[in-house]
Amino acid sequence: MVARQWWEKPWLLLAITLLAALPLLWPATPPLVDVPGHIGRYRVELDLAASPTLQRYFDFKWALIGNLGVDLLIMPLNALFGLETGTKIAVLFIPVLTTLGLLLTAREIHGRIPATAFFAVPFVYGYPFNFGFINFSLSMAFALLAFALWLRMRAKSRLVRALIFVPLSCLIWLTHAFGWGALGLLVWSAELIRERDLGKTWFGSAVGAAFEAALLALPIVLMIAWRSAGVAGTTSGYLGIQSKIFSIAAAMRDRWLIWDTFGVTVAVVLIGAAKFDRQLEFSRRLMIPAATLFVAYMLMPTQVFGSAYADMRLAPYMLMLGVLSVRFRNPEPSGGAGLLASLGLLFVAARLLGNTISFALADFEIRSDLEALSYIPKGAPVLSIIGNDCNKSWSMPIHSHLGSFVITRRQGFSNDQWQLSGAQLLRVHYPAARDFAADPSETIFSKACLAKTAKTLKPGQHLSRSLDQALNEFPRQAFDYVWVIKPVDWDGRPPPDLTRLWSNSESTLYRVAH
Numbered sequence: 470m471v472a473r474q475w476w477e478k479p480w481l482l483l484a485i486t487l488l489a490a491l492p493l494l495w496p497a498t499p500p501l502v503d504v505p506g507h508i509g510r511y512r513v514e515l516d517l518a519a520s521p522t523l524q525r526y527f528d529f530k531w532a533l534i535g536n537l538g539v540d541l542l543i544m545p546l547n548a549l550f551g552l553e554t555g556t557k558i559a560v561l562f563i564p565v566l567t568t569l570g571l572l573l574t575a576r577e578i579h580g581r582i583p584a585t586a587f588f589a590v591p592f593v594y595g596y597p598f599n600f601g602f603i604n605f606s607l608s609m610a611f612a613l614l615a616f617a618l619w620l621r622m623r624a625k626s627r628l629v630r631a632l633i634f635v636p637l638s639c640l641i642w643l644t645h646a647f648g649w650g651a652l653g654l655l656v657w658s659a660e661l662i663r664e665r666d667l668g669k670t671w672f673g674s675a676v677g678a679a680f681e682a683a684l685l686a687l688p689i690v691l692m693i694a695w696r697s698a699g700v701a702g703t704t705s706g707y708l709g710i711q712s713k714i715f716s717i718a719a720a721m722r723d724r725w726l727i728w729d730t731f732g733v734t735v736a737v738v739l740i741g742a743a744k745f746d747r748q749l750e751f752s753r754r755l756m757i758p759a760a761t762l763f764v765a766y767m768l769m770p771t772q773v774f775g776s777a778y779a780d781m782r783l784a785p786y787m788l789m790l791g792v793l794s795v796r797f798r799n800p801e802p803s804g805g806a807g808l809l810a811s812l813g814l815l816f817v818a819a820r821l822l823g824n825t826i827s828f829a830l831a832d833f834e835i836r837s838d839l840e841a842l843s844y845i846p847k848g849a850p851v852l853s854i855i856g857n858d859c860n861k862s863w864s865m866p867i868h869s870h871l872g873s874f875v876i877t878r879r880q881g882f883s884n885d886q887w888q889l890s891g892a893q894l895l896r897v898h899y900p901a902a903r904d905f906a907a908d909p910s911e912t913i914f915s916k917a918c919l920a921k922t923a924k925t926l927k928p929g930q931h932l933s934r935s936l937d938q939a940l941n942e943f944p945r946q947a948f949d950y951v952w953v954i955k956p957v958d959w960d961g962r963p964p965p966d967l968t969r970l971w972s973n974s975e976s977t978l979y980r981v982a983h
Contacts, residue, residue, distance in 0.1 A: 476810035482572055489593055492824035498553060499560040500831030500867050503601030506885060506908075508556050509873030511543045515552065516880065517587040522848030526882040528896040534695050535646030535688070536892055538604040552877065563606045565737070570613025575793050577620035578755050583796040586807040587813030588739055591732060591820035592792075593680045596722045596783030597778070599865050605782055608648025611641045612762040614944075616655045620754075623663075624703055627684070629733045638845055639894075642688035646695075647782065651687050654765060655790075657682040658758035675745045688741045699714050699836040709771055716781035720788055724827040726863040732820055736788045743795040748805060755794035789841040815924055831867045834975070838954060841978040842878055844970045850882035851875045852900070853911040859918035862968060866973075868954050875952075885911040901947035907937075913939050915957040939963055951979040 475481075494497055498508070513527045539559045546555030566588055575586045598606045609887045614638055622630055642649035660678035669677060721732040743749040762783055768782040797806050845851060853872025872883035887893050888907040905911060913936045934942065936959045940951070951967055953959075954976045963969070967979035 473581065474584070474804065474806070474810070476584060476587070477808075481687045482582065483591060484968075485587070486565055486568045487812075488821060489568040489590065490561045490588070492594065492828045493557065493561045494900065495825070496832035496835075497557075498832070498835060499557055499600055500600075500828050500835060501560070501601035501603070501824075502865055502867055502869050504556070504560065504603065504875045505877070506870035506887065507601065507603060509870075509876035509883065509886060510893070511540065511547070511552055512877045512880070513895055514540065515544070515547055516820070520880050522880045523847070523876075526850070527886075528898055529894055530896070531666060531693065532894060533643075534643050534892065534894070535649070535692065536604050536609040536959075538644035540604070540644075540894070553624055557775050558604055563603065563610055566610035567593040567606070567613060570610055570617060570883075571789060571793060573617035574613055574620070574755075578619050578752050578793070579796055584810035585739060585795045585797075585813065586793055586799075587817050587970060589734055589789045589792040589812065589814075591816045591882060592785040592789045594721065594723065594820070594824045596716065596719050597675065597785065599723055600778065601870075602778075602782060604645040605647050608645035609651060609786060610640055611644055612648040612655070615641060615652055616659075619656055621660065629713055631684050634943070635687055638685040639691065642691060644690070647779075649685070651783070651786065653682055653685050654761050655758045657687060658761040659754050662753050662757050666978070667918040683829070683939070686903065713767060713780060714773060715830065716784045717788075719781075720784040722863065722865065723824060724864045725823070725829070728823055729863070732816075733788070735816060736792050739795060740788075740791045748797055748799070749795055750798045752794045755790055759787055759794055760792035762790065764848050794821065831865075835867065835871065837973050838868065838976045839874055840973070841952055841971050841976060842874060844978055845875060845879050845881065847879050848881050849875070849879060849949045850902070850947060851884075851950045852943050852950050853883050853885050854913055854936065854953045854956070855911050856936070857912050857914050857918070857933075857958040858957055859914060859921070869912070871954055872952060877897060883911075884908075899947065901928040901944060903942050903944050903947070909982065911934060913957070917958075940967070945983065948981055949983075950983060953977045953979070 498504065510529075513523055513529050517523050517527065517529050539556070542559050543555055545598050547556055550558060551553065571589050571593075572582060572586065575582055575589075606808075615634070618637075619630075619634065621745050622633070638649055638652065643651060657678045658680045661674050663840065664674035664677040665671065666676075679875075686708055716734055718730055721729045722731055726961070731982050766780055766783040766787060768809055769783070851872065853875070855869055855872070856865075857866065857869075872885045875881045875883040876886075882899060884905050885904060885908050886895055886897055888897060888930065912932075912933050914933050916935050919935060920935070936953070940963060943951070950970075951963075963979055966982040968982060969977060969982050971978045
């Protein structure tokens with residue numbers, strides 16, 4: 470048996486797993502785009518019954534849906550640590566668990582940790598996680614851990630595996646349905662190769678793999694019940710090749726275009742090297758699952774039941790598994806393997822350092838903007854207006870849902886909560902706000918962006934408003950304050966019934982004169 474190499478030392482693997490949380494340690498709030506909006510929803514979830522001010526604006530009713538991961542976790546975490554700290558702890562563990570799932574999966578597939586495995590770790594801070602899709606990201610971490618467990622328990626009887634994976638599949642579905650679907654694809658793909666290696670035909674292998682993966686099928690019943698309950702939202706954007714190529718290039722998107730795309734390039738080059746370098750090879754038991762995710766990614770629409778960026782979420786995980794599938798042909802230690810492991814550790818350190826700096830800068834921006842909250846009384850309705858430059862900037866738009874801190878810290882109203890029937894348990898019932906009641910009414914676009922997009926819209930559709938339109942059209946009787954953050958195309962002159970109370974270089978708070 471080949472001796473364990475220095476990069477397989479348990480203390481080193483443990484250190485890498487824990488260090489995956491490093492970028493999130495300093496920021497008071499995880500600087501992920503959608504997280505402030507989620508925290509606002511958690512405030513309603515936790516305090517609605519005891520808060521007349523929240524009851525004025527919102528409703529929250531529990532239901533069994535495949536999108537409840539952190540929504541459920543926040544209840545004990547809030548009791549122990551408070552809402553914002555509890556959310557930070559929940560989010561902090563997502564990259565840790567994802568890294569653990571990656572390393573355990575590599576260990577089960579290769580029988581050891583290959584020298585190439587470290588190149589997969591930085592993708593835990595991928596585009597979907599940085600966007601704040603935390604229920605989805607948590608479910609994918611659980612899916613990777615469950616996949617590693619499936620591989621380890623493959624020799625156990627079907628009954629034993631059923632006792633574990635039937636409830637486990639339901640738990641992952643409850644966290645987020647996407648993670649359950651990904652786990653099903655991974656298990657089926659791995660079983661397909663196992664059946665094929667036993668000498669069966671491809672068709673027979675596919676049928677046998679489906680039989681094994683059926684242990685994960687119970688959430689189909691839950692899915693049918695969920696999606697039959699009047700779920701709204703469109704499904705669209707099939708085969709958008711340009712956006713899919715962008716999502717792969719942006720799999721590490723955070724703040725710096727060249728740095729983030731360079732990280733993706735490193736992984737792609739490593740995967741390509743396994744095709745042409747005689748020292749490297751693919752493990753079919755991981756490459757086929759990665760290829761299966763790629764096929765699903767290419768076929769998946771951009772928007773599913775009203776949820777945007779549905780396909781983009783898979784991109785980092787395809788690359789993770791593709792990297793994990795690469796190994797040296799000769800298991801005996803070599804200088805090349807040691808060098809590659811060293812470069813992998815350097816890659817992990819450089820990416821985590823970059824994420825740490827980026828998140829610290831974001832935290833500084835957020836803290837500065839949140840100074841406006843000291844001028845907003847408890848329970849006040851606030852119109853949040855957030856500038857959007859139509860993705861001309863690579864940096865993640867971390868300010869997109871800062872308005873929800875009005876809900877979190879002032880128990881007031883902000884117009885940036887999502888309203889997706891069947892996908893969110895929070896409901897806005899503030900008719901006075903009219904069409905400024907929910908997301909995306911907070912988003913305003915530059916005039917150039919509106920003009921460009923208008924050419925592609927169908928009759929009756931509109932992208933959003935310019936800042937001037939929003940300030941002129943919002944219902945005055947519904948809002949006491951207007952909070953403008955990172956405006957675009959604006960001369961700084963508000964309508965006469967708005968009085969400036971506070972401002973910094975990027976954000977201004979106005980009082981509405983009634």
